[in-house]
Amino acid sequence: MYLAAILEEINPWWRTPSLRPVVPPVRRQLQSTVFERLVAKDNRRAQVIFGPRQVGKTVLLLQLVHDLLESGYPPEAVIYFDFSDDRLLGNLSPREVVAARPKASAGGAQPVFFLDEVEYAHSWDRYLKQAVDQHRAKFVLTGSSAVHLRSRGRESGLGRWDETLLEPMCFPEYLSLLEGGNKDPERVFAQEPGTLERYLTIGGFPEHFKTGIESSVLVGRRLREDIAERAIMRDLARTGIDVTRAKDLFVYLAQESGSIFDARKLADTLQADARSIRQWQNHLVDTCLLRVLGRYGKGARSKMGGRQRPKIYAADHGLVNAFTPGPSPARDPDLRGRLYETTVYRHLRTLGEDVDLSYFRVKDDLEADFVVQAGTQAAVIEVTAGRAPTRRKIGRLNAAGDRLGMDLRVLIYGGVEIATVSGVHLLPFHRFLLRPQSVLEGYVS
Amino acid sequence: MTRRSPLTLLEGQHLEFKCREALKKPTKIVRAIVGMLNAEGGSIWVGVEESNEIAVALEHIEKSVIERRRLGDVITETIEPSPTQTEVKLTDVPVEDTVVICIDVTPQIAHRPYAQLSRHRRSFVRRVGARNRPMARHELEEDFRRSGDATEPHHAERIAVVKKIMEVREKRRDSGHRGLFLHLQPHAELSVKIHSDSIAGLFQQWDKTGNREGGFNFVSPYVHPRKVDPRESERAIGAGWGDPPVATLWDTGRLDLSIPLDRLFFTDTQELHPLKIIEHITALFRLASVLFKHHLRDPAPTDTHVFGDLSLFGVRGRTLSSYPQSLEWVYAQIPPFETEDMLLGAPLRFGLPDILEHPDRCAFQLYRIAFHRFGREDVDIPFYDRASETLVIPE
Numbered sequence: 001m002y003l004a005a006i007l008e009e010i011n012p013w014w015r016t017p018s019l020r021p022v023v024p025p026v027r028r029q030l031q032s033t034v035f036e037r038l039v040a041k042d043n044r045r046a047q048v049i050f051g052p053r054q055v056g057k058t059v060l061l062l063q064l065v066h067d068l069l070e071s072g073y074p075p076e077a078v079i080y081f082d083f084s085d086d087r088l089l090g091n092l093s094p095r096e097v098v099a100a101r102p103k104a105s106a107g108g109a110q111p112v113f114f115l116d117e118v119e120y121a122h123s124w125d126r127y128l129k130q131a132v133d134q135h136r137a138k139f140v141l142t143g144s145s146a147v148h149l150r151s152r153g154r155e156s157g158l159g160r161w162d163e164t165l166l167e168p169m170c171f172p173e174y175l176s177l178l179e180g181g182n183k184d185p186e187r188v189f190a191q192e193p194g195t196l197e198r199y200l201t202i203g204g205f206p207e208h209f210k211t212g213i214e215s216s217v218l219v220g221r222r223l224r225e226d227i228a229e230r231a232i233m234r235d236l237a238r239t240g241i242d243v244t245r246a247k248d249l250f251v252y253l254a255q256e257s258g259s260i261f262d263a264r265k266l267a268d269t270l271q272a273d274a275r276s277i278r279q280w281q282n283h284l285v286d287t288c289l290l291r292v293l294g295r296y297g298k299g300a301r302s303k304m305g306g307r308q309r310p311k312i313y314a315a316d317h318g319l320v321n322a323f324t325p326g327p328s329p330a331r332d333p334d335l336r337g338r339l340y341e342t343t344v345y346r347h348l349r350t351l352g353e354d355v356d357l358s359y360f361r362v363k364d365d366l367e368a369d370f371v372v373q374a375g376t377q378a379a380v381i382e383v384t385a386g387r388a389p390t391r392r393k394i395g396r397l398n399a400a401g402d403r404l405g406m407d408l409r410v411l412i413y414g415g416v417e418i419a420t421v422s423g424v425h426l427l428p429f430h431r432f433l434l435r436p437q438s439v440l441e442g443y444v445s
Numbered sequence: 446m447t448r449r450s451p452l453t454l455l456e457g458q459h460l461e462f463k464c465r466e467a468l469k470k471p472t473k474i475v476r477a478i479v480g481m482l483n484a485e486g487g488s489i490w491v492g493v494e495e496s497n498e499i500a501v502a503l504e505h506i507e508k509s510v511i512e513r514r515r516l517g518d519v520i521t522e523t524i525e526p527s528p529t530q531t532e533v534k535l536t537d538v539p540v541e542d543t544v545v546i547c548i549d550v551t552p553q554i555a556h557r558p559y560a561q562l563s564r565h566r567r568s569f570v571r572r573v574g575a576r577n578r579p580m581a582r583h584e585l586e587e588d589f590r591r592s593g594d595a596t597e598p599h600h601a602e603r604i605a606v607v608k609k610i611m612e613v614r615e616k617r618r619d620s621g622h623r624g625l626f627l628h629l630q631p632h633a634e635l636s637v638k639i640h641s642d643s644i645a646g647l648f649q650q651w652d653k654t655g656n657r658e659g660g661f662n663f664v665s666p667y668v669h670p671r672k673v674d675p676r677e678s679e680r681a682i683g684a685g686w687g688d689p690p691v692a693t694l695w696d697t698g699r700l701d702l703s704i705p706l707d708r709l710f711f712t713d714t715q716e717l718h719p720l721k722i723i724e725h726i727t728a729l730f731r732l733a734s735v736l737f738k739h740h741l742r743d744p745a746p747t748d749t750h751v752f753g754d755l756s757l758f759g760v761r762g763r764t765l766s767s768y769p770q771s772l773e774w775v776y777a778q779i780p781p782f783e784t785e786d787m788l789l790g791a792p793l794r795f796g797l798p799d800i801l802e803h804p805d806r807c808a809f810q811l812y813r814i815a816f817h818r819f820g821r822e823d824v825d826i827p828f829y830d831r832a833s834e835t836l837v838i839p840e
Contacts, residue, residue: 178712190668191687192708197659212711212718213769214660215839328840416667430667 003100006087013075014102020069021062021080026181028060029173029350030166035067037162038112038140045159046132046139048118051166052288052315053231054207057142058082060166061114064140068112076102077109084117091122098137111137119143132160144235165288168204168316170350171196171343171433177209186434196430200339201328203318204346220322227319231287239283245272246280253281253290254323257314258341258369260361261292281312291315293345296358296371296404311359317342336385336414340429341369344383344412347436348372360400368400377440379408385429387415394424410439448538448547451490456498456575459487464494465504468512471519474548475561478533479524480570480577481550482559483588487572490538491516492545498575505543513537513546514831521810522817525560525567527793529750532556558588562790564817603632603750610754610792617703618786622689623759624706627726627811628699629733631797632750635698636742637682643740644683645670647732648692654731657838661721662728663692663702692729694736698751702729706759716766719816719827720838726755726812727836730804738801751800754792755811761785765819768827779820787818806834 012019030049037043049057065080081097094115101111118124118141128139139161169177175185175195189195201216202208208219232247248270253261261281267274284290293311314320317339324335348357348370355374361367370381382397389411401409401423409424412432419426432438456462461477468474474491481487494502506512513535520535521527534549552559558580560567569580580588610630617626646653648663648670656662663685673681673693680697684690693701702725709721730753737745762781793814795807809829816826830837 179707191705193663193665193686193691194657194659194661196667201659209712212720212766214720217840428667 002087002089003092003096004102006085007079007081007097007100008102010082010085011078011080013069013078017075020066023059023063023066024177026173026177027063028056028166029170030164031060031063031067034060034140034164035064038064038068038138039071044132044135044138046128046141046161048161048163049140049142049166050163050288051144052168053144053226054205055166055168056206057144057166058116059206061116061140061142065114073112074109077111078114079111080114080116082116083120091120093122094118094124094127094131094139098131110135113137113139115139115141117143129160144231167288167346167349168318169206170204170347170436171199171430174199174204174209177206189430189434196433200317200336200343201321203321204316205318208318216321216328219318223318223322227289227322231289232284235287236283241280241283242276245270245276246284249277249280250284250289251323253284253312254314254319256312257317257320257338258311258345261310261312285312289315289319291345291349293370294358296360313342313345316346333385337383340385340412340414341383344370344381344429344432347433348381348439350436351440360404362403366396366400366403368397368404371404371406372439374440377408378404378406379410379439380404380406381410381412381439383412383429385414387413389413389415389421389424389426394422397424398422408440412439448536448540450503450540451493451500452503452541454500456495456500458485458572458574461487461489461572461575462493462495462498462500463489463491465492465506467491468506468516471516472523472561472563474516475520475523476568476570476577477572478520478528478548478550479559479561479568480572482524482528482532482552483557483570483580484552484572486550486552489548489550490545491548492543503540503543503545506537506545509537509544509546511831514834516546518810518813521793522814523562525562525791526556528556528559529794529796558585567790606630606632606752607792610752614754614756614788617756618758622703622705624757625702625704625709625722625725626754626756626758627702627729628754628792629701629729630752630754630792631698631745632752632794635737635745635749637694637696637698637736637740638742639682639736639740641672641683644694647735648683648685654728654735656728656731657724660728660838661724663725663732664728692732694732698737698741698745700729700733700736702726711766714766716764717760717819719765719768719821719825722765722815723808723812723826723828723836724838727805727808730800730808733800734802734804737797745797747798749797751795751797752792753795753807753811755789755815757787757815759785760787765816765821767821767825782819787815789814803834805829805836808836809834 008014034047034049037047049060051057065078068078069075079101083092098113131137131139172185175188178192178195179188202219205223208222213219228247232250233243236243236246263274263277266277270277285292291313293313295309320338320342326332351374355372358371359369360371360380368380369383372379372381380397380401382393384393393411397409397411410427411424412427412429414429415426416428417426418428418431427438451462454460463474468491474489477489492504492506493500494504517535520533532551532553536547537544538547558569560569569585570577571580571584610628613628649666651658651664656664665686668686670683670685673684680695681693682696683694685692689703691703704725709717711718760782761784764779764781793811800807813826828836828838
């Protein structure tokens, strides 16, 4: 009975169809994709949205509710539920939520369930498997503990639901947020000074932009609390690993974002067993706080080698800032370099799932930060925070390009001019962030 | 300079005593100053107890430097026209193991009548004997007439430039601009000589003007500032980015800053962000300081004045939020602004040496007025360090 009352309360549009959830006007880039899948008639698969804490999953879910209602979908067929609601007794199953919904007429429309924080639900994966197979309803789920979500869902989810990772905001999303989504991000960038530096300092977690706080110290403290205390110490505790040591590993990897992961070396540094280091690293990657970049290889053997010595990046440059003690990026060139590289990788990931990303390194002397391959297009990319690229940098990028047989060589740098020097395209960092696909075009109009 | 102790002296036409407590409510001190400015001048001692108009005891003023500066701010803000340091000079005076403040008042005939500004009105008072009384209508008329043909140096230029500033303000308002508009105008034309590369440097490199990297200012390394077409704006020599440009400078020493209203809000709200107002205004004063210090063809006369006019257009119904002190911050409740535009009664006047040496202090004097107009108090102004008189924003 109490469950029905909660449902009535948090779905006020059942009783008053004109009511909508109060949501920010700006939509994340991912939102349109999820919405299109949701309303596609021939798509029966559920949508599972996961991502780190504070990344905006609940907001996205409520925006989907809002937009579905706005599209004219019968309000009584739109059901939102939050499994982290403090008033709930014990771990409920989605089955109980579905059963508690009033049996109102929805004009034959298929019910759409928006289930938030589903990692707190009991056996959600088993229920979802059956429900999707029987076409009972449509489902969109979110969860902040990706470890739990993915481990439960990996087997039963195959073919039954799509997993979508919501990452911290990329630069165009941040610019849209600043202007309430009313203007083109490039126009916002051209109109408002200082946006790139603030984005670099604070990171892409939307929660922190709303406060208007300019102190990276305060924002860093909040990020550390959210990440270190909650995402790692609490969420990873369920896995049974030594969370304190795993947290130490995370801090190390965040500070050294973009470095090659070598479990044996790290074992010495952290005084732990190499196998434990690998296990912790896998769990940390599952929390979506770290991202892996494999080494470039053509054959299967090379690809195996790449997996053994991947580069590890913080999922968001804000984490690098938050976990690195010392001066701000404006005054520390090393930190600035790591921020640039981490941010570039974040934006390369927006190019799509069909784009293959890796780094290139041979015999420890020739390397390139990124290799991007999309069908027949390929580019080798180096990143530097310097305002004027050195000849050595350009020469080494050309050498890497020659070795890879790739003609498109792009140096993303801290300067402002677009140019081509010795066959290398110089692409300003801000231009790349505004339009990441430009790395595959070789120039920016 | 050593000063004679005021003890045993009698209050009169040229002398007034105020106890230390008066610093807590400086409007009474300001009234005394205005009274003397509209009369023959004189001295006001703060920190002197009187009995039957005779100075009987000295009251030591703790942190006299800070108190003096605070009082100076109030004087600048609440007296119209804003007096210069020659007109009203504040000094810490050590007397018999104590420190008190002495205010020397020297009126400029051409500036009369001086008014004391409060939130809703202007008061004109004149000192007669040891009292201040409201000025009579004929006295005001006489003073206003006299100010029209005054013989003070640059007087005519000053009157003309204030008129011109008001015209610029009106023009900007009529153009439909909604947002912050700051206009700095020397009382007489200066001759700015600056290479286009140097202009680019000022608009593209934060360290050239001492502004904060990534702060709320006009600097952007990503966009080339544009040269202004003479047909577009006569004698403008450079403009920063944005359309209309955030900052524009002229070869006459004029500088403008123009920030659209929606760029002054907190994200996702319609509330004005205090730091955005403070930092933008300070940035333009810093630019002015650099420009006048390093890029004038000939050094400007030291008695040059620069008028500063600050307007916030289209702010009816807006509130100016206090700056969040933590991430758990919530908006403080203050009533929204009631009129369409926030305008100054008259532009503030700054001495050129002040702009050269203390640009942040000059900016403070302007945005402080905006804060007060929005119902905020001095404690709501973040990051202005009164000791160093600079804006210091922590990383």
